Amino acid sequence: MGATNSHTKGCNSLSPNLWNPPWKGLWNGDSLAASRLGQLLVTGRTIKDKFRATHQTSLPEEKTAEHSLPRYMSLFLPEFPVWSAAGQPELKILGCVAKGSLGPVLKVLNCTEQKVFALKVLPKWEVLRRNTLRQCKEEVTIQRQVKHPFIQCLGESWQGQRHLFIMCNYCSYGDLYSLWMSAKYIDEDTVRLFAAELVSVLVYLHDLGIIHRDVKMENILLDERGHLKLSDFGLSRHVPFGERAYTICGTLQYMAPEVLSGGPYGHSADWWSLGVLLFALAAGKFPVAPARDHMSMLESVNIATYDVPESVSRGLTHLLKELLCKIPRQRLHYIHQFKSHIFFRGMTFDLALLQKFPVDLVLNMRKSEVTELPEFNVFDDFDCDLTETLQFPNTCNT
Incomplete structure (x- = not known):
C-alpha cells in the first residue's frame, strides 16, 4: 500500500502539462480552421497554388507559427514513412471513388508510371479523435502480409504533415x-x-x-x-x-x-x-x-x-x-x-x-453504364501536405 500511495503522489506532483496528450493542441478552433483554409477547387489551378493563395490572405503569420503541428506528427507511425520531396510520385486527382468514414478514397493517376490507383486519405486529427491509430497501423500491416488474387493489392503508404495515405490498385468496374x-x-x-x-x-x-x-x-x-x-x-x-x-x-x-x-x-x-x-x-x-x-x-x-x-x-x-x-x-x-x-x-x-x-x-x-465522377465537394478541408504531390487537372480524363 505504501508503495502504491507514494507512486500516486509522485504522479500527481508532475507538471500539469505532462498530463496533456501531445496532440491536444489540435483541437483548438484556430488549428482546425487552418486545416480548412478556403475552397481548394478553383478551376485550372493546382491545389498547391490554391493553398498558397488562401493561406496568405486568410491566416496571419503569427498564427501559422503558433499553431503549426508538432514535429512528432511526422514520426508517430513507422508504417507510414515520411517521403522526401524527391521520392514522392507526382499524382493527379481524377475523381472521388468513395467518401469513407475517416476521409475520401480518390482516383489518382501516377504520372510517372501512367497508371491509375485508388488513394485512401486519412486526416490525422480524425484518426486521433476517433482513437483508430492502432487500426490504421494494423490495416497497412495486414495488407502488406496478404497476397491473394481476390484481394485488392496494397501499393505505397506514407504520411504528410496532417494526413495518412494508403494507395491500392484501382478496380475500374466499381463494387x-x-x-x-x-x-x-x-x-x-x-x-x-x-x-x-x-x-x-x-x-x-x-x-x-x-x-x-x-x-x-x-x-x-x-x-x-x-x-x-x-x-x-x-x-x-x-x-x-x-x-x-x-x-x-x-x-x-x-x-x-x-x-x-x-x-x-x-x-x-x-x-x-x-x-x-x-x-x-x-x-x-x-x-x-x-x-x-x-x-x-x-x-x-x-x-x-x-x-x-x-x-x-x-x-x-x-x-x-x-x-x-x-x-x-x-x-x-x-x-x-x-x-x-x-x-x-x-x-x-x-x-x-x-x-x-x-x-x-x-x-x-x-x-452498358456510363459512370459520372462526383463533384469534388469532399476536398474542402484538405491542407498543405497534399500540395507536394497531388494536383487537380483542368479536366479529368477517366
Missing part, C-alpha cells in the same frame, strides 16, 4: 453493391462463382489468423474481367486461434449476432457476413431489414426466420442456412466443407481456374 443494385437479379452460376472466390479469400485470411470484420458488397470490388477483389481492411485484425474479439464493429446488416451482442467472437463472424451477402445476391433483398442501432439489430436478427425464396435452388438454400447459423461453431468454415457441398458440386476452388474466364454478367452490365 458488388452497385452491380447488385443495377442488375436486380444475379443468376446462380454467377453467385456460385462469387461465393467460391470469397470462400477462398476468407479461408486464406483465417488461416493467417485475420478476421476481416466488414465483409459486405460495398467492400468487394470488381476488376476489368469481372472478378472480385476484397478491399478495405480498416476494421481487420489479427486474432490468434483460441482468442476472441469483443469490439462491436462492422456494418449492422452484415454483423453476426455474437458481434452485435458485444462478443466474444472469432473468425466465424466473417462467415455469417458472407451468408448475408449471398442471401442478398440470390434473393434480391437482405434477410433482415436495417435497424437504428446494434441492440435493435440484434433483436431483429434473433427473431428472424431467414426464409429463402422458393426460386433459390436447394443447394444454395442449404448453404445459406449453414452460414446463417446463430451458433458460431456450427457454421461452415473449413475449405473441405465447401468443396463437398451440394451447391459447389462441379465447381473448382483452384485460384487459377477461377480466374480463367471473364464474368459475362459484370462485363455486360458495366459496358
Whole structure:
C-alpha cells in the first residue's frame, strides 16, 4: 500500500502539462480552421497554388507559427514513412471513388508510371479523435502480409504533415453493391462463382489468423474481367486461434449476432457476413431489414426466420442456412466443407481456374453504364501536405 500511495503522489506532483496528450493542441478552433483554409477547387489551378493563395490572405503569420503541428506528427507511425520531396510520385486527382468514414478514397493517376490507383486519405486529427491509430497501423500491416488474387493489392503508404495515405490498385468496374443494385437479379452460376472466390479469400485470411470484420458488397470490388477483389481492411485484425474479439464493429446488416451482442467472437463472424451477402445476391433483398442501432439489430436478427425464396435452388438454400447459423461453431468454415457441398458440386476452388474466364454478367452490365465522377465537394478541408504531390487537372480524363 505504501508503495502504491507514494507512486500516486509522485504522479500527481508532475507538471500539469505532462498530463496533456501531445496532440491536444489540435483541437483548438484556430488549428482546425487552418486545416480548412478556403475552397481548394478553383478551376485550372493546382491545389498547391490554391493553398498558397488562401493561406496568405486568410491566416496571419503569427498564427501559422503558433499553431503549426508538432514535429512528432511526422514520426508517430513507422508504417507510414515520411517521403522526401524527391521520392514522392507526382499524382493527379481524377475523381472521388468513395467518401469513407475517416476521409475520401480518390482516383489518382501516377504520372510517372501512367497508371491509375485508388488513394485512401486519412486526416490525422480524425484518426486521433476517433482513437483508430492502432487500426490504421494494423490495416497497412495486414495488407502488406496478404497476397491473394481476390484481394485488392496494397501499393505505397506514407504520411504528410496532417494526413495518412494508403494507395491500392484501382478496380475500374466499381463494387458488388452497385452491380447488385443495377442488375436486380444475379443468376446462380454467377453467385456460385462469387461465393467460391470469397470462400477462398476468407479461408486464406483465417488461416493467417485475420478476421476481416466488414465483409459486405460495398467492400468487394470488381476488376476489368469481372472478378472480385476484397478491399478495405480498416476494421481487420489479427486474432490468434483460441482468442476472441469483443469490439462491436462492422456494418449492422452484415454483423453476426455474437458481434452485435458485444462478443466474444472469432473468425466465424466473417462467415455469417458472407451468408448475408449471398442471401442478398440470390434473393434480391437482405434477410433482415436495417435497424437504428446494434441492440435493435440484434433483436431483429434473433427473431428472424431467414426464409429463402422458393426460386433459390436447394443447394444454395442449404448453404445459406449453414452460414446463417446463430451458433458460431456450427457454421461452415473449413475449405473441405465447401468443396463437398451440394451447391459447389462441379465447381473448382483452384485460384487459377477461377480466374480463367471473364464474368459475362459484370462485363455486360458495366459496358452498358456510363459512370459520372462526383463533384469534388469532399476536398474542402484538405491542407498543405497534399500540395507536394497531388494536383487537380483542368479536366479529368477517366
